[in-house]
Amino acid sequence: MEIAKPYLMFLGDVHDQLAAKTAQGVVDWRRDWCIGQMRLPGCKADCGLQDMTIAQAAAAGAKTMVVGVVNAGGVLPDHWVSAIVEALDSGLDVATGLHKRLASVPAIAEAARRHGRKLHDVRFSDHAFATGKGTKRPGLRLLTVGTDCSVGKKYTALALEKEMRARGLDAEFRATGQTGVLISGRGVAIDAVVADFISGAAEWISPAAAPSHWDVIEGQGSLFHPSFAGVTLGLLHGAQPDAFVVCHEPTRKTMRGVEHPLPTIGQVIDRTILEGQLTNPAIRCVGIAVNTQALGDNEAKAYLDSVSRDYSLPATDPIRYGIASIVDNVIAQFPR
């Protein structure tokens, strides 16, 4: 799935900024792909883009309207449908991360057909993947893994891509989740593929590349999460990472949505190496990324120092303190 750029970000009339989390993620990481935002009366979210109508966006060259908001209840209200139809009528494709398929709404399906436009439901995957082959392919790969879900694996991967590019490395973010797909303009929500094809989809997402090229692959779930570890393992096997970064949130008491305690960073390092060796015997950990949002500055720095000492690895909060220390280590460990 390749989503045409630039984007018009559709924010609808959602009641708070949190409902526009996906749109904000795209703006944070791909500001130059976002030509403007389209808001309906009463909208309380604002991604800081120029407000424009669909007609203005089309005239300015927008190629895809991204519905980067979630409505309460996950439904697609009628007045959003008419905006989506207007976008299609104006020659734009439409992409969403909603639970409902765009084409399941007859007016949208009909407008897309009439104008030959594409509908991207990034939460679904219709691609016919092959099963994973497990054979090593050329190119370098870094995977972000986690002690839990929602601990910053996507942001860490995007921060790594940015910093690696700034150092002159040939690095590319590879999306495996819906927001990531909108941010990268391609990829697959890997938790949405049929179970038999998890590792095959991961191989497809990160194909053979030049020997010095880095794919920075967005991780999913955790090997220690009882709901999602299967997805995490299939992604690990298909990604065949040479390097991985462990992401962690230090104040969380139980894993997301279940009663299980979080594993330690050390357990995640050991288990990722043990399992990852099946498709890449040289897999190694290159750093630790901590979401320290809940900690004060002194506390955060002390925590990072202690983690770094415990595991003899660079440890940082990518958002708060940058990710240079981890990229330093990548460059040291993988000299060109």
Added chain:
Amino acid sequence: MEIAKPYLMFLGDVHDQLAAKTAQGVVDWRRDWCIGQMRLPGCKADCGLQDMTIAQAAAAGAKTMVVGVVNAGGVLPDHWVSAIVEALDSGLDVATGLHKRLASVPAIAEAARRHGRKLHDVRFSDHAFATGKGTKRPGLRLLTVGTDCSVGKKYTALALEKEMRARGLDAEFRATGQTGVLISGRGVAIDAVVADFISGAAEWISPAAAPSHWDVIEGQGSLFHPSFAGVTLGLLHGAQPDAFVVCHEPTRKTMRGVEHPLPTIGQVIDRTILEGQLTNPAIRCVGIAVNTQALGDNEAKAYLDSVSRDYSLPATDPIRYGIASIVDNVIAQFPR
């Protein structure tokens, strides 16, 4: 998915017995559910059932026609479609393990709608599962695991169910693959569910039960198979087995469909315990089931003796020598 019994086994006009492998599996393990077989002119397969027409089967009380054969190329030929429509017209449901959905053939969809009959595509899963919860539920569970795919996990589970019942245990086979679903009349092809719901589907397949009830759960893939380990891990976490049996085929050089060597039985035991402890800390191995088909009798017995000694566990070929030794161990390890 609950499939109504008894079955009429449809064998079509396939060219050899191997094409009727699924039908034969059902006949081998559920002979009393099979009212007869329906063969078209030129059929070279024979499951040893009474040949009958669809009308005769309907009159004899058949409730579902099972398409237990695969056609070369996986297509559904026109003369099979007319037989399927005739079955629906005669008041039977239809179940298949084909790659193509029955309802994707307009004549079949229309006939099912007209008569209010059910179409079971056991290779697909439309059930909306919850994500796995990982909390321990009552009842005892045994999972068959493997050093590879296609090493006898389904047959071992079915043999265990049969022997455990013969000993007076309350045991029930739980299907996780398409042939298993047809054999048990319910279950889910777990490799066909959306990746996010693997462990949730496994929890659904084997719900809370009486404390002395055994679910004998059909395993899938292998934790060491680079294509399918994600499915295997999600199934392990959702199944929460108290006991597991390792299945093995001793003459295989590489894992099915890939270039990876097989793990040892010991590696599978250790990894299954390591990973299985996440949802059941008391998980333990109770036996080893070996497919010795490729070995002579003396060689097979010597191999089983040496494996049994190496791991201090009962080792047998369930088809060739029965599975009593493993059930003895289950009874010893889990006294009522």
